[in-house]
Amino acid sequence: MIETHELTKKYGDTVAVDHLTFRALPGRVTGFLGPNGAGKSTTMRMILGLDAPNSGSVTVNGTPYRHHHYPLHEVGALLEAKAIHPGRSSYNHLLAVAQSNGFGPKRVTQVLELVGLEKVAKKRAGAYSLGMGQRLGIATALLGDPGILLLDEPVNGLDPEGIIWVRNLLKALAAEGRTVFVSSHLMAEMALTADHLVVIGRGQLIADTSVADFVASASTGRVRVASPDSPRLRELIAEKAVEVSPIQAGESGQSPTFTVSGLARSAIGDLAFHHGIVVHELTSEAASLEEAFMELTAGDVEFRAQDPYQHTPEQAAPAAATRKVVAP
Amino acid sequence: MSTATSPVFVSTVKTDHRPGIVGVARSEWTKIRSLRSTFWTFAVTAVLTVGLGSLFALGRTSARGGRDAITANFNAAGFPFNGLFLSQLAIGVLGVLIITTEYSSGMIRTTFTAVPQRGMVLAVKAVIFGFVTLVISLVTTFVTFFASQAILNRGTVKYGVTLSSPQALRIVIGAALYMTVCGLLGVALGALLRSTAAAITGLAGLLFILPIMMNFLPVSWHRDAIAQWLPSNAGMQIVEKVTQPLQFSPWAGLAVFAGWVAVAFLAGLVLLRRRDV
Numbered sequence: 001m002i003e004t005h006e007l008t009k010k011y012g013d014t015v016a017v018d019h020l021t022f023r024a025l026p027g028r029v030t031g032f033l034g035p036n037g038a039g040k041s042t043t044m045r046m047i048l049g050l051d052a053p054n055s056g057s058v059t060v061n062g063t064p065y066r067h068h069h070y071p072l073h074e075v076g077a078l079l080e081a082k083a084i085h086p087g088r089s090s091y092n093h094l095l096a097v098a099q100s101n102g103f104g105p106k107r108v109t110q111v112l113e114l115v116g117l118e119k120v121a122k123k124r125a126g127a128y129s130l131g132m133g134q135r136l137g138i139a140t141a142l143l144g145d146p147g148i149l150l151l152d153e154p155v156n157g158l159d160p161e162g163i164i165w166v167r168n169l170l171k172a173l174a175a176e177g178r179t180v181f182v183s184s185h186l187m188a189e190m191a192l193t194a195d196h197l198v199v200i201g202r203g204q205l206i207a208d209t210s211v212a213d214f215v216a217s218a219s220t221g222r223v224r225v226a227s228p229d230s231p232r233l234r235e236l237i238a239e240k241a242v243e244v245s246p247i248q249a250g251e252s253g254q255s256p257t258f259t260v261s262g263l264a265r266s267a268i269g270d271l272a273f274h275h276g277i278v279v280h281e282l283t284s285e286a287a288s289l290e291e292a293f294m295e296l297t298a299g300d301v302e303f304r305a306q307d308p309y310q311h312t313p314e315q316a317a318p319a320a321a322t323r324k325v326v327a328p
Numbered sequence: 329m330s331t332a333t334s335p336v337f338v339s340t341v342k343t344d345h346r347p348g349i350v351g352v353a354r355s356e357w358t359k360i361r362s363l364r365s366t367f368w369t370f371a372v373t374a375v376l377t378v379g380l381g382s383l384f385a386l387g388r389t390s391a392r393g394g395r396d397a398i399t400a401n402f403n404a405a406g407f408p409f410n411g412l413f414l415s416q417l418a419i420g421v422l423g424v425l426i427i428t429t430e431y432s433s434g435m436i437r438t439t440f441t442a443v444p445q446r447g448m449v450l451a452v453k454a455v456i457f458g459f460v461t462l463v464i465s466l467v468t469t470f471v472t473f474f475a476s477q478a479i480l481n482r483g484t485v486k487y488g489v490t491l492s493s494p495q496a497l498r499i500v501i502g503a504a505l506y507m508t509v510c511g512l513l514g515v516a517l518g519a520l521l522r523s524t525a526a527a528i529t530g531l532a533g534l535l536f537i538l539p540i541m542m543n544f545l546p547v548s549w550h551r552d553a554i555a556q557w558l559p560s561n562a563g564m565q566i567v568e569k570v571t572q573p574l575q576f577s578p579w580a581g582l583a584v585f586a587g588w589v590a591v592a593f594l595a596g597l598v599l600l601r602r603r604d605v
Contacts (some may be wrong), residue, residue: 026337047439051604066444070347073339077441083434085363090364099589100355102343110341140438145341177337193397 001025001179002047006056009042016042018203019056024181024196026147028287029174031194031211032183033293039203040183041079044152047181048077052229060148072101072144078151080248082133086126089135090117093125098143111139130157138166155189157197167193187293191215199293223260223268228283230256232278237263255280329555338538342533349452352443360426367423370461373507374468378475380411385476389483404489405496406567408476409469409503416510416560419461420531423514426457428524437605454515454593457591461511465504473500477579495569498578502566505582509563510535515588519596534588556581559588 002024009017017039024030034040045051047058049065058064060075068074084093094108112118115135115290120128134157140267141149143147151170155163170193174180184190190197190211197214199207207214227233238244242262250256260268265282345351360366385408388398427450430436443449473496477488491497513534517527542555552574555561565571565581576584 027335045403045437045604048437049444050437050440068444070343071444072442075345075441079441080434081436083438085359085429085433085435087363087365088359092358096355096358096362097438097442099358100347102345102351103341104344104349106344107341145339147337147339177335250475268469281412322452 001062002058002060002150003062004043004047004056004180007043007046007053007058008055009039009046010049010054016203017046017053020196020200020203020205021056022205022208024148024198025174026179027169027177028195029180029182030196030198031190031195032181032198032200033187033190034183034185034206034207035301036185038185038200040185040200041152043200044077044150044181044183047150048075048079056075061152068111070101070144072097072103072146074144074146075148075150076141076144076146077149078134078137078141078154079129080152081137081157082125082128083135084125084136087124087213089122089169089174090128090139091121093136094139094143101144103143104145107143114140114142131162134158134162134166138169146178149173150194151180151182151193153185155184155186163189171191216232221261222285223256223263223265224281224283224285225260225268226250226255226257227272227277228281229257229277230258233272233279234258235273236271236275237268240267257281259285347443349448351416351550352449352452352593353456355442356449357455360457360460365425369418369425370464373418374420374471376415376418377409377411377468377507377534378472380414381408381472381476382479384408384410385479388489389480389487398485398487401570402487403499403569404477404487404569405493405499406503406569407475407497408472409567412503412506412564412567413560416507416535417532419465419507419529420514420535421509421517423457423461423511424518424527424531425514426453427515427518428522428527431522433525440605446605447597450515450519450597450600454512457515458508458512462504462508465507466501468507469500469503470504499567499569502578502582506563506566508584509582509585509589513559513592516589516592516596519600520592534558557584559585562588 004023005021007017007020008015009174020039020043022030031162032040032043042051046053047060047065060068065075067070084090088096091108091112095105098104098108109118112121115138117132117135117139120132125133125136134154138151138154141151149170154170155166158166167189170180170182174195182190182193191214194211195212197207198205199209199214209217225233225237234244237260240263243260245259247256247258265284269279269282388407430439435598439449440446473491477490489496491500514527514531517530517534518524521527521530539555539558539561542551542558545551556575560573562576562581563585565576566578568575568578571577575581
């Protein structure tokens with residue numbers, strides 16, 4: 001388990017991490033989400049004892065990182081891909097890291113096979129692609145077979161096959177009861193990988209929630225309807241619903257469509273059936289997860305002070321003015 | 329959420345030996361031996377030392393060489409080690425690189441994540457590198473000695489000396505110690521400044537440029553009394569046969585040089601513990 005309490009880091013007048021309190025629990029993948037510059041990497045360095053916080057505290061398995069005798073056995077970390085001397089082979093790189101914590105060549109060979117680098121293990125790392133560098137970084141993190149994994153943007157630079165591999169690996173590691181803490185600025189990737197989300201913006205905690213709740217919060221409550229008899233159906237719905245959009249002509253032989261707010265999908269279906277109207281499509285429109293994410297990280301005080309998931313569809317629609325604030 | 333039902337993780341991978349200082353020593357040895365650039369830099373250092381030593385011996389004994397005649401005070405054992413003025417930079421740069429390349433590549437974060445005792449890592453790194461440098465330097469200075477003495481003995485007048493001559497053994501071993509301290513100065517500067525360019529500039533400034541600059545200062549500024557304290561001036565007394573006025577004795581000079589390195593090393597150690605990585 002990773003636990004931070006009121007963790008704060010300042011660089012001069014800039015507050016990089018601002019009274020951050022959260023826990024990453026074992027047995028699940030915790031996604032650490034925030035725009036670039038939100039303070040994710042700084043937080044991760046503080047967890048590992050590399051950067052000293054100005055105030056607040058952070059522990060891994062109940063103890064400050066520096067006090068662990070076999071640190072690699074407790075926490076495996078990937079901070080940046082290709083953090084390796086370009087002239088050294090990945091085998092020797094891993095061996096040097098392993099030896100410092102009492103592991104030998106046997107374990108090095110195991111992790112090389114695990115990440116699929118055994119064929120290039122003796123080659124100079126300077127010739128590696130970014131994707132191979134990520135695999136080597138993951139191998140380094142796994143050396144001590146740790147109960148906690150801490151990975152900073154592990155899918156950056158990976159090809160689709162590599163992304164799926166990392167996704168499945170992280171899920172498998174969490175299923176073994178490990179704490180998996182993985183940062184990303186890509187909401188969509190986290191929605192597929194993580195069970196739980198810790199979202200930060202400008203160093204502050206914005207959300208600490210399950211992915212399911214986060215996805216639900218991103219739904220707009222709008223329903224898209226397509227019917228050959230759209231004008232009639234729209235009129236019937238307009239009598240009941242709060243808001244109905246103008247009809248849009250269907251593309252190349254498709255039925256015309258419109259969207260409805262304030263009426264459930266099932267109610268629209270029932271209504272159409274009772275009036276004998278053919279319906280070709282009834283879809284709940286979800287706002288893109290990126291939009292929900294950007295809205296959350298816009299640094300709006302309103303969303304931070306209260307439960308961020310009680311906002312109405314109007315608020316959820318990202319306004320251009322608040323979007324600009326997202327930029328770090 | 330599956331927290332309640334998920335298994336408690338228990339690692340099955342066991343360590344082969346205890347971590348701690350021995351593990352860190354193995355790790356640092358692996359880092360040093362696994363780079364081709366380490367071999368090349370040691371090779372350049374050795375070739376420069378032996379080559380320049382032989383060249384100087386050749387020049388000093390050539391028919392037209394040397395304006396002043398070779399006297400009884402001629403430092404036959406120490407003279408060839410004037411070549412150290414160049415090779416000291418090569419070995420110092422290697423000392424710089426073993427630490428600054430960890431910073432430039434980001435490896436340093438992995439190193440300090442694996443071993444959070446940063447001071448211990450730096451100390452072990454310096455000891456391992458210092459030991460390897462001392463062994464290679466000893467081989468180099470003995471080869472330099474025998475090669476240069478053979479050249480000094482090539483004419484009808486034998487200027488060369490043997491290891492049993494007064495001061496000769498001290499000079500040959502002392503030259504290797506001087507090279508080792510140069511390498512350690514590089515490590516200390518690397519830890520202190522973290523950037524390759526800055527540390528190499530500092531190294532060249534201390535060992536090379538400062539002594540030259542000193543020669544251009546007015547004598548009335550007690551220039552010579554100050555100059556004896558400069559790292560390379562003090563350290564190079566170890567290869568002198570006769571101690572000149574306003575110079576340290578051989579071992580005192582080497583100790584002054586080592587003191588410079590110790591100060592830089594301690595400063596690097598203090599900053600290393602305080603700074604974010």
